[in-house]
Amino acid sequence: MTLGLINANPVVHAKKERVARTEDPHGDDAVDPLEIYDFVRDIRDPEHPYSLEQLSVLSEESITVDEKLGRILITFTPTIQHCSMATVIGLCLRVKLKECFPPHFKVDIKVAPGSHADEKSVNKQLNDKERVAAALENPNLRQLVDECLYSNEL
Amino acid sequence: MELLDGNLELKEIQNLQGHTDRVWSIAWNPATAAADVPAVFASCSGDKTVRIWEASPSTRSWDCKAVLEETHTRTVRSCAWSPSGKLLATASFDATTAIWENVGGDFECVSTLEGHENEVKSVSWNASGSLLATCGRDRTVWIWEVMPGNEFECIEVLQGHTQDVKMVQWHPTMDILFSCSYDNTVKVWWSEDAEGDWSCVQTLGESSNGHSSTIWSLAFNAKGDKLVTSSDDLTLKIWEADIVRMQSGDGYAPWNHLCTLSGYHDRTIFSVHWSREGIIASGAADDAIRLFVESKDGLMNGPSYQLLLKKEKAHDMDVNSVQWFPGEKRLLASGSDDGAIKIWELETLPG
Numbered sequence: 200m201t202l203g204l205i206n207a208n209p210v211v212h213a214k215k216e217r218v219a220r221t222e223d224p225h226g227d228d229a230v231d232p233l234e235i236y237d238f239v240r241d242i243r244d245p246e247h248p249y250s251l252e253q254l255s256v257l258s259e260e261s262i263t264v265d266e267k268l269g270r271i272l273i274t275f276t277p278t279i280q281h282c283s284m285a286t287v288i289g290l291c292l293r294v295k296l297k298e299c300f301p302p303h304f305k306v307d308i309k310v311a312p313g314s315h316a317d318e319k320s321v322n323k324q325l326n327d328k329e330r331v332a333a334a335l336e337n338p339n340l341r342q343l344v345d346e347c348l349y350s351n352e353l
Numbered sequence: 354m355e356l357l358d359g360n361l362e363l364k365e366i367q368n369l370q371g372h373t374d375r376v377w378s379i380a381w382n383p384a385t386a387a388a389d390v391p392a393v394f395a396s397c398s399g400d401k402t403v404r405i406w407e408a409s410p411s412t413r414s415w416d417c418k419a420v421l422e423e424t425h426t427r428t429v430r431s432c433a434w435s436p437s438g439k440l441l442a443t444a445s446f447d448a449t450t451a452i453w454e455n456v457g458g459d460f461e462c463v464s465t466l467e468g469h470e471n472e473v474k475s476v477s478w479n480a481s482g483s484l485l486a487t488c489g490r491d492r493t494v495w496i497w498e499v500m501p502g503n504e505f506e507c508i509e510v511l512q513g514h515t516q517d518v519k520m521v522q523w524h525p526t527m528d529i530l531f532s533c534s535y536d537n538t539v540k541v542w543w544s545e546d547a548e549g550d551w552s553c554v555q556t557l558g559e560s561s562n563g564h565s566s567t568i569w570s571l572a573f574n575a576k577g578d579k580l581v582t583s584s585d586d587l588t589l590k591i592w593e594a595d596i597v598r599m600q601s602g603d604g605y606a607p608w609n610h611l612c613t614l615s616g617y618h619d620r621t622i623f624s625v626h627w628s629r630e631g632i633i634a635s636g637a638a639d640d641a642i643r644l645f646v647e648s649k650d651g652l653m654n655g656p657s658y659q660l661l662l663k664k665e666k667a668h669d670m671d672v673n674s675v676q677w678f679p680g681e682k683r684l685l686a687s688g689s690d691d692g693a694i695k696i697w698e699l700e701t702l703p704g
Contacts, residue, residue, distance in 0.1 A: 302670055302690075302691070303640075303669060305620065305638065305639075323535075323566070323567070327535065327567065327585075328671070329474070329519070330490075330517070332375075332399065332428060332446075333428070333471075333472050336427050336428060336446055
């Protein structure tokens with residue numbers, strides 16, 4: 200872990216207006232991308248006390264759902280090209296989705312095209328489930344993920 | 354060929370629950386392949402345990418006979434029985450490989466192999482049971498010699514892969530070691546003589562018609578002259594070598610790409626296994642199991658392969674392991690992210 204912040208001066212955006220939604224993630228079979236977005240928009244960035252939405256790492260357009268194939272694709276935009284926190288953000292997204300969505304949905308997570316210097320290699324790592332599983336068994340990494348997911352509830 | 358003429362079905366015989374996390378691998382005990390012996394297999398899981406399952410002669414269904422716990426402190430990723438069936442090796446994310454012996458019905462951990470820097474991903478015994486191989490995220494492949502008294506000595510640490518090594522597998526008849534990796538290659542390791550050092554004698558990469566993404570699994574046919582690899586690039590590839598030439602001591606015979614099976618899978622293929630009769634089973638991230646056989650097309654130059662059947666929704670989640678029973682019966686075991694293990698029988702439908 201590097202000592203200084205990777206990106207000391209992120210651009211922070213105002214929180215978007217929320218539309219009230221009914222609390223029933225497993226209720227009907229149809230999966231609404233906006234519903235998924237609601238679950239992930241407030242995940243805290245690993246380095247800054249702002250949500251992924253506020254830092255424009257995620258937006259409503261980040262989520263696409265293929266109902267027929269049972270697939271969810273999340274595309275996120277790291278704040279800078281050489282962001283070493285990209286894999287941590289990816290882990291946070293996976294853990295959050297696993298909690299909120301039926302397991303039969305396949306989740307693919309990628310960085311937005313052109314948004315990262317090692318795009319191909321980051322995407323490969325984010326979608327290797329064995330690597331993800333091993334990373335989540337690492338207590339330090341798990342703690343960081345938990346902080347990003349649950350610090351808002353404190 | 355009988356397999357292609359009949360109407361075949363993969364019938365679910367049993368659904369085994371027990372593991373409390375995903376099932377990563379399954380291994381049949383080779384000593385239990387005989388008809389008069391109750392079939393045994395081991396399964397290993399993200400729940401840090403290994404379970405031993407045995408078929409009951411009366412009910413003809415499997416029960417969990419033992420849970421090997423409190424040894425590995427992290428996911429157990431792979432398990433392999435020695436050829437004699439007396440020892441079970443288990444590889445874990447805790448960076449160790451444990452060796453278990455069946456002592457009067459109880460399994461005892463008789464040895465722990467340490468050395469890998471991080472997660473061990475696979476373990477394999479050679480045909481005679483004199484050597485063990487392991488591999489892991491530290492990019493290395495280790496060869497261990499089996500000594501008397503359940504002692505294991507590391508005789509080689511093989512460098513070469515540039516990324517995480519997913520699986521190691523010994524050739525079924527010769528002491529040639531194969532490894533496949535996140536670096537998209539298969540490496541072949543060989544030692545020319547008994548005393549000599551092991552080295553990488555061949556790399557099957559993209560330039561040799563190889564895979565374009567992580568290779569998760571590899572398996573040999575019974576004869577050992579063909580190899581199948583499964584990948585994140587959504588294909589299976591078949592390779593062949595002149596084994597006869599190699600067995601006659603005429604030096605190393607290289608493996609060549611024979612055929613690529615593409616368009617059949619649309620998500621990562623985690624496991625592939627070749628039955629004694631020549632049926633290739635694949636387990637993939639779309640929850641399906643597929644079976645392929647060689648087709649004597651006549652139109653092609655040499656053998657090609659075709660889909661025999663596809664079992665959709667074989668499990669509720671990704672299929673991580675498919676393993677054919679080594680005996681006469683056409684049984685297949687599968688393990689999944691859903692924590693279940695299923696036993697299937699390949700049956701010919703009437704009419």
